[in-house]
Amino acid sequence: MKVTMVRNNLEANDRLAEENRRLFDRHRLTVINLMSAPGAGKTSLLERTVAALRSELSIGVVEGDIQTSLDAERIERAGAVAVQINTDGACHLDANMVAAAVGQLELEKLDLLIIENVGNLVCPAEFKVGEHAKVMVLSLAEGDDKPLKYPLMFKESRVLLINKLDLGPYVSSDPKRIEQAARSINPEITIFPVSCKTGEGLEAWYGWLRRTCAESKA
Ligand code: MG
Ligand code: ZN
Numbered sequence: 001m002k003v004t005m006v007r008n009n010l011e012a013n014d015r016l017a018e019e020n021r022r023l024f025d026r027h028r029l030t031v032i033n034l035m036s037a038p039g040a041g042k043t044s045l046l047e048r049t050v051a052a053l054r055s056e057l058s059i060g061v062v063e064g065d066i067q068t069s070l071d072a073e074r075i076e077r078a079g080a081v082a083v084q085i086n087t088d089g090a091c092h093l094d095a096n097m098v099a100a101a102v103g104q105l106e107l108e109k110l111d112l113l114i115i116e117n118v119g120n121l122v123c124p125a126e127f128k129v130g131e132h133a134k135v136m137v138l139s140l141a142e143g144d145d146k147p148l149k150y151p152l153m154f155k156e157s158r159v160l161l162i163n164k165l166d167l168g169p170y171v172s173s174d175p176k177r178i179e180q181a182a183r184s185i186n187p188e189i190t191i192f193p194v195s196c197k198t199g200e201g202l203e204a205w206y207g208w209l210r211r212t213c214a215e216s217k218a
Contacts, residue, residue: 020130033131038119
């Protein structure tokens with residue numbers, strides 16, 4: 001009984017996600033669903049990304065958090081338009097929440113919309129929100145075993161950013177082992193080892209975003 005209910009919910013969500021996607025496509029807008037565990041550095045990545053690309057791309061951000069508007073405030077300070085969703089306990093965003101949030105944005109003015117999901121390595125990967133690509137962040141401090149323990153997230157993501165390279169000397173995990181484990185689950189995944197603290201590796205990520213946005217406009 002319960003299984004059937006969950007499946008129906010996911011199907012309803014998928015249909016609404018398709019509607020969101022059609023809306024985004026009409027505006028030739030590139031939409032990224034950004035996922036990670038809490039504290040991996042999603043908002044720090046967005047601050048860096050907005051600051052680096054704001055002169056070339058018009059960027060909007062939807063911030064998903066259980067509570068507070070702290071992250072949307074950080075993003076607006078970095079120079080992008082931000083809408084905060086408070087899920088009030090829910091541990092992931094769904095297509096319905098995203099539809100309500102994007103109603104507050106002038107989509108025709110944007111080139112890139114990044115949706116920062118709730119920090120969680122499990123169910124955000126199950127709920128489409130209408131995105132063109134899922135991108136995930138795993139910080140070095142979380143450990144090499146995470147791709148094997150949380151395979152769906154790695155399987156669904158087109159890009160993996162391995163963040164906090166600057167912590168290398170203080171932790172026993174190794175970016176090469178994380179890469180290997182991630183590719184054993186998703187051989188196609190594009191991987192960028194980065195540090196949002198020092199800026200190391202971020203140019204490659206910006207290049208990927210530029211190319212992806214240019215493809216949506218073509
Ligand atoms: Mg955040
Ligand atoms: Zn959830």
